[in-house]
Amino acid sequence: MKRTFHHSLPAFITIIFALCAVILAGNAISLYNNLLSLRNTNSWIEHSWDVKDRLKNVNVLIMDAESSLRGYYLSGNKTYLGPWLTAQKKIEPEFKAMAELLKDNPVQSKNLVELKALFDKKIQLMKEGLAAFNDGGLEQIVMLAKTGEGRSTMDEIRLQVVVMESEENALLAARSGRFYQRYQIAVAVGMAINIMALLVLVLFYQLIARSFFKRLAAEGELKASNEHLEARVLAxxxxxxxxxxxxxxxxxxxxxxxxxxxxxxxxxxxxxxxxxxxxxxxxxxxxxxxxxxxxxxxxxxxxxxxxxxxxxxxxxRPSVLDTMGLAASLMEQASEFEKISSLQVNTDISDEFDKIDPSSAIALFRVAQEALTNIAKYAQATQVWISLRAADQGLRLLIADDGIGITAEALKKSKSHGVIGMRERMLLLGGNLTVTAAANGRGTVIDAYLPFNPAAQADASVAG
The missing domain is CATH 1.10.287 (Helix Hairpins)
Known part of the structure; x- marks a missing residue:
């Protein structure tokens, strides 16, 4: 009997090889499509940001031009006209650039035409105002300002800019939504391909073992990378x-x-x-x-x-802060606030800490200034208490009122910039600031604490 030898590869190896090739091709196609989609999305994001940046540029140009003319009207000095002249030169190129960016978007092109008309109207009003000032002086400008046409035009410009930015945001959101839909489909396809790949890899134990050790090495690199990243974040x-x-x-x-x-x-x-x-x-x-x-x-x-x-x-910049110190400046501020707001201000301010370092002094003064401003605007109070005392190797500034108070939800809102700014000043100098309700449930208490800076205290004592 004659034995037959088969020199070809076993069929299952050929099938596995073909299956691996299909899996790799599917992964490559899926990756390519995802990269194309991501690139297009990034391109639209850059496009939208470019449009919004140019909208902000023209808005800043027209506002700078308006401020420039006001400075000229008040001073008569033609050097103030620099931003006005700059705006006339730069606004037209900005609009041309935006027109090129928005040429494929009929809605935004129409909005841009309307915005351009508003800018032309505003520029014309500014030119008329400048001519009126050169002919009749400041009284002519006051008469023109009473008509309110320039202010209403500026409001229309702001509204149109907001409309165009909203349109860009909506377009970007829609394109991002489509991208994420495709991305989810790609993830599902990728998961299916990976499952098939895992089934194939089960047949190749050695490759799995090799992959395991590679994964261990990759995890080590990732851990090192994370540690490095944490260090970078701290820095x-x-x-x-x-x-x-x-x-x-x-x-x-x-x-x-x-x-x-x-x-x-x-x-x-x-x-x-x-x-x-x-x-x-x-x-x-x-x-x-x-x-x-x-x-x-x-x-x-x-x-x-x-x-x-x-x-x-x-x-x-309160002059009394530089000449008389923190205690005197707070007393002066309390007195002025009492005159302007008609609120009763009770002070308990020590005069023993006027030689603290200037950064701490101005920080505490700005906290008091912001707190009194907020009280006048929102608190609906009748009395205010201001106290400055030594506490825990530092200074504690307490400002309280008997107003309607402030809720915890209001403090968490993104628009609470005043409180955030006060707290940031304290944190940067090693202190802290808290805003709480008064003990009797009516009013608000702002507690700002700053530690003494020994080096700055020593320098101030020597200078004194």
Whole structure:
């Protein structure tokens, strides 16, 4: 009998090989389709963000132009017209770029045309206002402002920008929804393919074992990567804290700089203007009593403006904080708040801690300033209590009122920026801030604590 030898591969190996090839091809096709879908979605996301960024740019340009003209009207200095001239040059290219971005979207193209018409109208109103000011001075601008046309046009612009941003968000949400639907289908297909792959891999024990050891190595790498990522997160958190403190310091420095400029430039100009008007008034009184009376009213308005300038300067950077210290500045702030709000303010402020470091002093002052502002706006209170005392190697500032109080839900809202800002100031300096209901159930208590900074205290004592 003659024995037959088969030199071909067993059929089951060929079948398994073909099945593996089909699985790999299916995975490759699924991955390719997912990558294409993801790329398209990313492209639309970038497109939407580009549209929204350009909408914000034109909105900022028109607002800067409006502020520029106001500065020119108030000062007569043509250097203030820089943003106005810039806006005229840049707005048209921005609209052309948006038109190119939105050319495939009829709805947004129509919205863009309407927005462009509103911008053209606003620019024309600004040009008319500038011409009126050059011809008739500030009185002409006041007359134009009373019509409210410029404000209503600006409101329409803001509304149209919101409409276009909402449309972009809706389009993005719809495309993202379609992408996730396809993604879910792809996941289901992928799971089926993987199940088939597992069945095939059962036949290849050695490959499974090899894969097991590879997985162990991958898990080790992942663990190391996670540890590295945690370290990076901690480092980035520290960097953000440093950046936040820097931004607060820069903000305070800018406020101080602005206060100095208002005091030096605007204050001197208003004083000279008041003196000139008074002199002209006295000369015109015998011959032109009516004109003299109008000039006298203008002089009174300038004096009122000088008072407003002083209040603005004090809000930006209280001079008494730098000269007399924290306790005196809080007393001054309480007195001013009592005059403006007609609320009774009770103070219990020690004068023993005026030589604390400047960052702690301004932080506590800003907390008090924000708290009193919130009380005046929302608390519906009749009395306010302010206390500054030493506590636990630091300073504790307590501000309480007998108003309607604040709920825990209100504190959790994203719009509670005032409370968040106060708490952030305290945390950055190693302190804390809590907002609770009063013990009697009526009113709110703000408790801010800052530890003493020994190094800063020593420097302040030496400087003193």
């Amino acid at each position: 980035r958190t520290e960097q953000l804290s440093i950046l936040s403190r820097h931004l607060i310091n820069v903000s305070e420095q800018e406020k101080a700089k602005l206060a100095r400029e208002l005091h030096d430039e605007l204050g001197s100009n208003l004083t000279v203007l008041a003196m000139d008007i008074s002199m002209v008034t006295e000369k015109l009184r015998p011959t032109e009593p009516e004109l003299a009376e109008r000039l006298q009213r203008a002089s009174a308005t300038i004096k009122t403006t000088i008072g407003l300038k002083r209040r603005i300067i004090e809000n930006l």
